[in-house]
Amino acid sequence: MFDITGKKAIITGGAQGLGLTMAETFQKMGAEVAVIDISDEVYNVPAKLNETNVLVHAVKGNLLDLDQLKDSFSEALEKLGGKVDILINNAGMIQRKPALEFSIETWNRILGLNVTSVFELSRLAAVEMKKQGSGKIINMGSILSVLGGYNAAAYSTSKGAILQLTKSLSNEWAEFGIQVNAIAPGYMLTTMNDDLMNDPVRAPQVEARIPAKRWGTAEDVAGVALFLASPASDYVTGTLIPVDGGVLAR
Numbered sequence: 001m002f003d004i005t006g007k008k009a010i011i012t013g014g015a016q017g018l019g020l021t022m023a024e025t026f027q028k029m030g031a032e033v034a035v036i037d038i039s040d041e042v043y044n045v046p047a048k049l050n051e052t053n054v055l056v057h058a059v060k061g062n063l064l065d066l067d068q069l070k071d072s073f074s075e076a077l078e079k080l081g082g083k084v085d086i087l088i089n090n091a092g093m094i095q096r097k098p099a100l101e102f103s104i105e106t107w108n109r110i111l112g113l114n115v116t117s118v119f120e121l122s123r124l125a126a127v128e129m130k131k132q133g134s135g136k137i138i139n140m141g142s143i144l145s146v147l148g149g150y151n152a153a154a155y156s157t158s159k160g161a162i163l164q165l166t167k168s169l170s171n172e173w174a175e176f177g178i179q180v181n182a183i184a185p186g187y188m189l190t191t192m193n194d195d196l197m198n199d200p201v202r203a204p205q206v207e208a209r210i211p212a213k214r215w216g217t218a219e220d221v222a223g224v225a226l227f228l229a230s231p232a233s234d235y236v237t238g239t240l241i242p243v244d245g246g247v248l249a250r
C-alpha cells in the first residue's frame with residue numbers, strides 16, 4: 001500500500017533541507033528521483049544518496065525563470081525515461097520583515113517561486129500524468145497557509161495561495177487519476193528557520209506554542225510525503241495535511 005518502488009519522482013528544492021530528506025527517503029523506498037535546484041549543491045545529491053542502486057539525478061535550474069523552469073522539467077523528465085509519477089513542489093523562500101519595510105521586488109520573487117513556479121510545474125507534470133491516468137502532486141504549504149504569521153506577509157500570502165491552488169487543481173484533475181495535496185509543516189529544524197531559532201525573544205515564544213514541545217524534523221515531513229506519493233492515498237485529494245506537532249489545532 002505504501003510501495004513506491006519504480007515510481008519516477010521530481011522533487012524541487014531538493015539540494016538541502018526538507019527536499020533533500022524527501023529525496024533520500026524516496027530513493028530508499030525504491031523510487032527513481034530527479035532533483036531540481038538552483039544551487040550547485042544539487043550536483044552533490046546523487047553522490048550523497050548513493051547507498052542503494054536506485055537512481056538519483058541532478059538538474060540545476062532557477063524556477064523563477066519560466067524558460068529555465070520548462071527546460072529543467074524537460075531535462076528531469078528525460079532523465080527519468082520520459083515518465084513522472086510524483087511531483088513534489090518543495091522549493092520555496094521566505095523573508096521575515098515588517099510589511100512596511102518589504103521591497104516589492106522581494107514580494108514578487110517570493111510569489112514567483114512559491115506560487116507561480118508551482119502552478120507551471122504542476123501543469124507540465126499533469127500533461128504527462130493525464131496520459132498515464134495517474135499521478136501524485138504534493139505541494140509544500142505551511143502552517144502559514146492558514147495562519148497569518150508575523151513579519152512574513154509575502155510568505156503567508158504565497159502559502160495561503162498554495163492551499164487554494166491545491167484545491168483548484170485537485171478539483172480539475174481528480175477525474176484523471178491525479179491526486180493533488182499539500183503538506184503544512186510547522187516549525188522545522190532547517191536552515192530556513194535559522195533566524196527564528198537564533199532569536200532569543202521569538203524562539204522561546206515559538207517553542208511555547210508547539211503542543212508536542214519540540215521543533216519538527218525533515219523526517220516528520222518525509223513520512224507524510226511518502227503517504228501522499230503512495231497508493232495508500234489514492235482517494236485523498238485536495239487536502240492540506242499539517243505536520244506541525246499540533247500547532248494548527250491550538
Ligand SMILES: NC(=O)c1ccc[n+]([C@@H]2O[C@H](COP(=O)([O-])OP(=O)(O)OC[C@H]3O[C@@H](n4cnc5c(N)ncnc54)[C@H](O)[C@@H]3O)[C@@H](O)[C@H]2O)c1
Nearest residue numbers: 013015016017018038062063090092140142185188190192
Ligand atoms: N523549514 C520550515 O520550517 C518550513 C515550514 C513550513 C513550510 N516549509 C516549506 O518547505 C519547503 C522547503 O523548506 P526548507 O526549509 O527545506 O527550505 P530550504 O531553504 O532549506 O531549501 C529550499 C531549497 O530550494 C532551493 N531554491 C531556492 N530558490 C530556488 C529557485 N529559484 N529555483 C530552484 N530552487 C530554488 C534552494 O537552493 C534550497 O535547496 C519550502 O517550500 C518551505 O516554504 C518549510
